[in-house]
Amino acid sequence: MIEMQDVWKTYRNGSNALQGVNVKIDKGEFVYVVGPSGAGKSTFIKLMYREEKPTKGKIFLNGFVLDKLKERQIPKIRRGIGVIFQDFRLLPRMTVYENVAFAMEVIEAPKKSIKPRVMEMLELVKLKHKVRSFPDELSGGEQQRVALARALVNNPNLVIADEPTGNLDPDTSWEIMELFEQINLKGTTVVMATHNREIVDAMRKRVIAIENGRIVRDEERGEYGYED
Amino acid sequence: MRKEGNTVMKIRTLGRHVNQGFKNLARNGWMTFASVSAVTITLFILGVFLLLAMNVNHIANIVEDQVEINVFLDLTAGDEEIERVQNELQKIPEIDSIIYVPKEQGLMEFKEGFGEKSDLLDGLEEENPLPDKFIVKTSVPQQTGMVADRIEKMPHVSEVNYGKDTVDKLFKVTNTVRNFGLVFIVGLAFTAMFLISNTIRLTIVARRNEIEIMKLVGATKWFIRWPFFVEGLLMGVIGAIIPAVLLLVGYYALLQVMEGDFLFISLLPFNPLSYQIAGILLGIGAFIGMWGSMMSVRRFLKI
Numbered sequence: 001m002i003e004m005q006d007v008w009k010t011y012r013n014g015s016n017a018l019q020g021v022n023v024k025i026d027k028g029e030f031v032y033v034v035g036p037s038g039a040g041k042s043t044f045i046k047l048m049y050r051e052e053k054p055t056k057g058k059i060f061l062n063g064f065v066l067d068k069l070k071e072r073q074i075p076k077i078r079r080g081i082g083v084i085f086q087d088f089r090l091l092p093r094m095t096v097y098e099n100v101a102f103a104m105e106v107i108e109a110p111k112k113s114i115k116p117r118v119m120e121m122l123e124l125v126k127l128k129h130k131v132r133s134f135p136d137e138l139s140g141g142e143q144q145r146v147a148l149a150r151a152l153v154n155n156p157n158l159v160i161a162d163e164p165t166g167n168l169d170p171d172t173s174w175e176i177m178e179l180f181e182q183i184n185l186k187g188t189t190v191v192m193a194t195h196n197r198e199i200v201d202a203m204r205k206r207v208i209a210i211e212n213g214r215i216v217r218d219e220e221r222g223e224y225g226y227e228d
Numbered sequence: 229m230r231k232e233g234n235t236v237m238k239i240r241t242l243g244r245h246v247n248q249g250f251k252n253l254a255r256n257g258w259m260t261f262a263s264v265s266a267v268t269i270t271l272f273i274l275g276v277f278l279l280l281a282m283n284v285n286h287i288a289n290i291v292e293d294q295v296e297i298n299v300f301l302d303l304t305a306g307d308e309e310i311e312r313v314q315n316e317l318q319k320i321p322e323i324d325s326i327i328y329v330p331k332e333q334g335l336m337e338f339k340e341g342f343g344e345k346s347d348l349l350d351g352l353e354e355e356n357p358l359p360d361k362f363i364v365k366t367s368v369p370q371q372t373g374m375v376a377d378r379i380e381k382m383p384h385v386s387e388v389n390y391g392k393d394t395v396d397k398l399f400k401v402t403n404t405v406r407n408f409g410l411v412f413i414v415g416l417a418f419t420a421m422f423l424i425s426n427t428i429r430l431t432i433v434a435r436r437n438e439i440e441i442m443k444l445v446g447a448t449k450w451f452i453r454w455p456f457f458v459e460g461l462l463m464g465v466i467g468a469i470i471p472a473v474l475l476l477v478g479y480y481a482l483l484q485v486m487e488g489d490f491l492f493i494s495l496l497p498f499n500p501l502s503y504q505i506a507g508i509l510l511g512i513g514a515f516i517g518m519w520g521s522m523m524s525v526r527r528f529l530k531i
Contacts, residue, residue, distance in 0.1 A: 079445075083444055106446055106447040108238055
């Protein structure tokens, strides 16, 4: 599913975000990426959906070679990945419905199939009653659920999340995590960078810890392992 | 593997882009209003000066058209010589019209110039002192001097007169007015383009996050571009329709007021001038709208 071989990332300002990362994530896994701020978690995540390009090394994802990927092929790999962010990143001038439908319009899905599928997703995240709302009329948790519906609407086999609960209170965080768990049970691979110790320790999934651009720990059913 | 730039876009998708373009216009309310106003105001100013410049040019043309060359023949010239000169004149391609004025007619006109006292000149018919003449006009007034020089060298031509000093001065004035007008209009057109594309750019810069998000969900560049393209086009066209209508109505009213000989100036007729100007404004509006939005989106499409 995802494989990184000796991946290095040096930003233009000279900072070494990643230094020789080797990792393999199989289909259907649920992986937490933990580590202190600035350790390289975000870079690690960004490489997966080709927001960043590695300075050195090879990255394979869904059968694509990301480090060799042409710019015009980027949309193609992104359509197979659902991406979730701390700041939700919804289109502010589109309604809840339109935000989710947008991801389907982008892949030029048949118009008839869009509506039932979008409604199905909004049902899943329990936001059917807010279809006509705009993002700024929703709470943080609701916005993140819309983002989740959008990420899942095209049936991706991989969902990447960068601090999805970073802006949410504990109760809402748990609701969101339950949705992730649900998605994973259906066979979707989930890779999530997080600072949420409570969640990591409770869920007991594979944990990859990154410090100073290196993977320092990679264990099944791991713990968060850092003091807050 | 299919390329990103799917050249054959599905009709349905095009419909979606047009639809989205309209929606964006409505939902960006104030931004749209600002852009459309900027287009309206700049194009209105441009339109007013275009009308002005075209009319000034028109008036200059009328004045210039009144320039003519008087070709006086030798007093001794008989019918045969007159015909020969006429033939020679007809051979000059720059000449537009040739009018023959026999000396008898010349004298009559001369007498008319004296009005009541014309009887003073009675009797001159017996021994007409005036020569026969041709009145010649060139198709391009500026060629008058050149043609006059050429005619002067013809046999049987005694004198050529076109009011050299006055005419030279006139041409100097009309040319200056024309050149100034042209530079002014071109300058104004560029200012308008700059202002409009800049306003449109601002409305799009404010939405760079949207473009980022669209890319994240896997939208191709063209998929992102199209709605902006439609939106820019609409802003440009709407912004141009308002001044175009204002100018059409305004110019029509002006022509009504100035009907009859007002200050001896006749303005260009409503048709086709006002339609041309309206067309130019719409063209500029549409073009800058599209161009401005494409240029601005381009900056944010780079990863």
